[in-house]
Amino acid sequence: MRDVKDTRSTRAKINLGLTYAVMIFFTVMAIYPLLWLAMNSFKTTTEFQLNKLGIPRDWVLVNYKDAWVRGKFPILILNSIIYTGITTVATLIFSFMAGFAFAKIPNKATKYIHGSFVIGLLLTLQSIMVPLFLIINWVGLYNSRLGVLIPYIGIAMPMGIYLGTEYIKAIPTALVESARIDGATYMKIFISIIVPMAAPVGVTVAILTVTGTWNEFMLINILTSSDALKSLPVGVQKFAGALSSDFGKQFAALMIGLIPMLLFYMFFRKEITKGVAAGAVKG
């Protein structure tokens, strides 16, 4: 009996050890590139060329100063916050309102209108880039924040509508009908019943929109020409490339671009995990 227990305990220990080994391996795989980037952002190009893996001999802060000033990062970060904030709030509001209508107030046209939104999920940015550029030019919104925000919201909405509609469909229709019988308007039902109950998938949509908009580079590059309107990824790209000559500044610029997203994940880790799980299960 004792032998069986010992064998089980040894097996459990081996399993635990293997689990830890696998987890440590993947943690290192995920974290090492970031550490490497951070470390090399403090080296001169000369030192980087001669010592790619080691700790910097001289910690060169001038890389960050130069990247910050030359890349005009303060205005780019502010723009990224504006674009991401407005796009996320607008996407949540419009998508969930549409999702509520599609899920709970259906009519003959619902499946066509819903389909016309959801088909947006299949469109790639590359395929709409040039037509979008022409339209934005034509309506006189080229090189304006509104000219960036409208496509951003339009691009984020298909996913928001898809997830929102599917989630709201699972909310009992009896709740909506009861509220209607009690005299509640659709707006009242949306705000008081739908929004609180759909909050978990709202977090999922918010996360997808925040990360998607924050990292978006192609459209903002095409739709604006002034540095005062561009966002963080465009600034980072000015330093990055195969023929780039100064690796230290390139890595410093990449770190500057990375830090806000790292902070976002650090502060909202729990919400992100919960939201993604809820969205995945019920969405």
Add this chain to the structure above:
Amino acid sequence: MTGLKKISVLALALLMVVTSVFAQGTREDASASGKVELTVLNYIDMSEPNSANEIKMVWDKFEEENPDIKLVREDLFNEPFHQKTEAYVASGQLPDVLYMWPSGRSTSLHTTHSVKDLMPFLEKDGLVDDYNPATIAPQFAGYLAELPNGITTTHMLYVNAKVLRENGFDIPKSYDEMKAMVKPLKAKGIDLIAMDNMDAWVMQSCLFSMVVGRYGGVDWYDQLSSGKIDFTDDWFVKSLALIDDMYRSGMINRNSLSSPYGSSRGSFASGKAAFYIDGDWSTASFQTDITTGKALISPESQQKDFELMVIPNLPGEVIKNSNSGVVGTGWGMSANIPAGSAKEAAAWRLIKYLQGEYVQTYRLTTGASFPSNLKVDVEKVVEERNLEPFIAKRAAYYAAYTPITPVIDGVLHSDVYNVINTGLQEIGLGDKSPTQVASEVQKAWDSWKKNQ
């Protein structure tokens, strides 16, 4: 009001306020101030040590000297630049003045004739003789679409003469002399040639194009286009066979195929390889970074221990000392600008300035490019400004290695040169023979020609 309601109302209010405050553009009306407004698409590597200075020394200076012109400049680099250019071309709404390539990455600008022919402007101002004739020859679409910075030679053999001296060797005079160095150097853990061949374009552009010129002659592309020669002929197979020989003999390490572009510069500078192959543009990366004061190769060492040359005498070559080169990048003017307008005059004034004596001298001092403008006295500039030895050596290198033969990706279509690039990597890996690659390239060439 519940908490959620408050948040919703607050979010809506915030959305409306912020949108109304920030949603407008930042347009300024230059015409109201009587200035001509020029939109400019500029290409700039912000990590380059002199980029910040360039804005002050080049762009700000132009605006100071030309108060009647307002520049609205867009600075981009690498892929974002090319994506934006393609969007501009597709929409037909080009910036007034834009940075462009003589072919290759700016093909769409050339084929759509989106930019003006600059030769009539040069002729009208009597400036034709100010430029190196090779730099103002007709470009991809048959006219001078951009006024180039200079000529870029895509093959440069950087020599660590100190390593050679310490191992009892002189600067080699032939390919065979170089090959004979492989074993003795390898015994001491030193590679003969450092090269970064992970990106397929490097071998093709920085070595193979020069080799093709040596075996095919200066006019190989003209002969090929007119159907007088094929890729399966001796000149091309021999060129491929030389690359094969370089890998087989260990002159170039097969590990270089997993080495990202630019990553061997450090090991070459520190003496772990006797030679390094790259384009002429890389000299700047060995020079002093003005922001940190550090250099991969110190000026003293540049003078004493390093040389710039091309691979000497190849066995069976038909021309000697040639190098591969392409007209450099430069500035073009949008074809949308009305002829004879004030905007056209302003755009031409800007292009003349950007390729004039002042800016080209400045770019020479930073190592950014070698002048196309003959008014720039390179020797005098090097001497007066006490420039780093690599700049002077670069001047001597341009004079020493002629004629200049075409660069493969500068003359062939990507449908063809991509097959060459891949084939060179397959030779490097030992997967294909030169004859097999030559036959695949011929197929790609035939198929491309059929579709023209």
